Amino acid sequence: MSQQVIVHDPRGYPPRVTGKQLAQRLPNLSGKRLYLVDCLFDNSAAFMAQLRAWLRQHLPDLVTEIIRPRESWVDDPEMRATIAANGDAAILGVGL
């Protein structure tokens, strides 16, 4: 039997994960205001424009609005506050 050795674990210390609950879902989308969040990645504006066109065609009484954060990769609390105050739901994309 080969000699046993003890070595250190090379990994750092991860933070504790605390569960977070999802928001209540909507019973339906009729008459609701849906924000389409263009995350500013290249061509995501074009994707959101197509998504909006699809929604207008298939759910004509759903109000859609495209909104953009201040910068890509950066949280925008002001944009989130606008969505929370004025919107019923949001679709974010297209990004990581």
Add this chain to the structure above:
Amino acid sequence: MDLEQGGVPTVSVHTHTFARLVGSVARANGMPTVRQCFVPQPVVGKSPAELRGYIEGDDPITRRPFMQGVLDGLTAPLSDADRTGLSFERSTPRLLPPDSEDTLHRLFLDNNYTDCLPIVLPTEARVAAMLRGTRHAPDEIVGRLRPTSYREFWEFTVEKVAVNAVMAGARPEYLPVILALAASGMTARSSSTTSFATLALVNGPIRREIGMNAGIGVFGPYNHANATIGRAYGLLSQNLQGGSVPGDTYMGSLGNSYNYTAAFAENEEESPWEPYHVQRGFKPEDSTVSVFFGGWYTLAGFGPRDHWEQNFRRALAACEPFIAPMLVLDPLVARGFVARGIETKQQLIDWCARNGRLPAGEYRDNQWVQTLLKPKAVAGIAPYAANFAAADDADVPLFQPEDISIVVAGGATQPAWRMIAGAARGVNTHSIDAWR
């Protein structure tokens, strides 16, 4: 996820390549069932009709119609798991269970603790010896790292840094440099799709004390300190930040050979200019390490000769406009510039900022200019706003002077230079002396 917490039901849309990554991010944020839908990769470069095809097609991960997933995500009732989220502790032990060396080598490789080259096993004795390279206590918290801005920070101690330094084959006298790199807060294992690396430049007396190479073959495999300090920076980054695993915590498309090791020293003795750390406000007798996030592109040339300006203009135009270059000049190049009347690094930096230009149409067509710089232009921030307002054929500046760095290194065997992607904005120079 902040929107969900604010009471807004959401669906996030991603390209399918990122399914594993976004799943692990959601889990680490305590919200593993957050609604995520996928379209095929890529979105970049696709026409409106092709994007409409994505929307009307199937989600490549669930194999269900994409829009069905989106609409269900906003309206389907919550499950118990949705209401509680997921809470859990993740602990990493100080020591691993005893085993044979062969098995432990296999375990480190299989668990992605290495760079796939052989490592030195971090036994208690080796780590204790490494810790003699600093006066800091083993349990002192050094800092936090993460592979990208949307992931959680992991924390680590002096001992954990020493463990990774042992694995890289470093010597105890290198530990203050490695600790300064770990404390910088800048990872050398970014998860970016752009395959970034982080280069580490050492200045001051410690270069000579530990025998670093600033001369012949400065970027090559010819010096133990350069090689193992750079390697230790990479290993500690991946292990102390929570991993660098392709598809999960690493998404670089091409990868980057600078990720193996990229530490070097400035050739202060042969340079006609002030050292980099003095430019950043340190004294010549201070020992520092400076980190440059980049490594994405490297251009090279010789000179300066009579047409150096045309040569440099072409090279600067070939640099990616979203990340400025670090110029690494052999001492012969630096002296050549002095002979042509460029007395300081700053003069050359200013020349590069004035002359690094592209036609605006070409500049705006860059994928990352669109993603990273266009929002600044929309917000009216200079010079991006002017760059986006300019006519297609008007030349626009690529880089600000404060983004460009110049380092003198190399062995004066040839007047060679490189331009390496290397962002230096903000505080990028850190004291090594603080970690002795």
